[in-house]
């Protein structure tokens with residue numbers, strides 16, 4: 001049987017997109033999802049996303065990491081899904097959809113810049129050398145002096161599998177401050193088990209953690225990741241970060257058919 005797929009990327013975080021509005025995709029086939037994401041034997045991607053119908057909103061997002069398991073929210077994947085939904089004629093310039101962490105609103109402009117509203121954040125653990133928060137996915141945020149030479153895979157895996165995060169693990173973000181309102185970020189992603197070129201929920205966590213720990217006083221933060229540039233804006237009302245938006249490009253790469 002042939003499966004039609006579409007490949008998208010958001011600042012180098014890449015995804016296989018499948019139109020599953022007919023519900024024909026075998027959703028519990030972990031091996032198949034891992035195979036489709038495999039860079040040598042499959043299409044190759046950090047994750048796979050299903051576009052499904054929703055009774056109230058424009059669509060539903062179902063996200064899998066490249067290890068084949070369904071996971072928590074993917075910010076870049078959500079932005080790419082908005083671009084895919086536009087390509088498929090499901091939306092025009094704005095979207096309301098449901099993902100695993102709840103309701104999301106997004107806008108997309110003519111150059112495919114997507115601004116995606118992320119969940120509100122009301123809990124941030126600030127420790128001496130790192131912060132931990134959930135922006136739809138769990139994120140460890142840690143400042144580093146020399147981001148360029150850091151072995152992100154080795155150091156990220158050591159923290160992700162440490163007693164700190166138990167069986168569930170966490171995504172691990174290493175950060176270096178560039179200016180008052182800009183930061184360079186490299187991320188080790190759980191479920192990919194490697195460094196990815198960008199992580200949307202990760203840079204969202206970095207922006208909020210840097211504001212919370214007073215490294216910046218700006219509520220619009222620029223994030224330089226290995227695959228490009230993102231921005232995160234937010235408001236802080238009391239102890240809650242609200243109106244959190246992840247903003248950046250979402251790009252169609254190619255489409256094709258694969259035998260499954």
Ligand SMILES: N[C@@H](CCC[C@H](N)C(=O)O)C(=O)O
Nearest residue numbers: 071074075076137199200201
């Ligand atoms: N790349 C993503 C994060 C995807 C989820 C993560 N790997 C996890 O399982 O926690 C993003 O852009 O947010």
